[in-house]
Amino acid sequence: MTDVVVKNFSRAASVDREKVASLVADVGARLSVDGGCSVVFVSDERMRGYNRRYRAKDGTTDVLSFPAGSAGYFGDIVISMPQMLSQAHDAGRPAAEEARHLIVHGFLHLLGYDHETDDGEMRRLETRLMRDLPPRRLIRAR
Secondary structure, three states, X not given: OOOEEEEEOOOOEEEOHHHHHHHHHHHHHHOXXXXXXXXXXXXXXXXXXXXXXXXXXXXXXXXXXXXXXXXXXXXXXXXXXXXXXXXXXXXXXXXXXXXXXXXXXXXXHHOOOOOOOOOOHHHHHHHHHHHHOOOOOOEEEO
């Protein structure tokens, strides 16, 4: 991966930017793709606005991907920090593990995978990546 920009606009938890960038680079290397992207953590309010504007859905969601469609830059992954923390709590797993899953999921969408139309191809790849990638402490709740 050439460049991974990580931003955290949420106050709900802190993000280890280097570890997030390393995770994205590792996924890119395993998939033999090279290019940049951004990973942005936001509030539910901001995510709801994005979901309304770009998907015509009035509510928050956990992750949105915005493919760039340009050579060398894959696009942007936007993650709702409160939604991610809530899903981690509900599943009884660490927030860092939920973050890892959402980042992998969002990145696959940037590459054109679509779990709603691909007959399980994205889910299988996502499962394999989650199994093979080492855990990282990406998030620390405040």
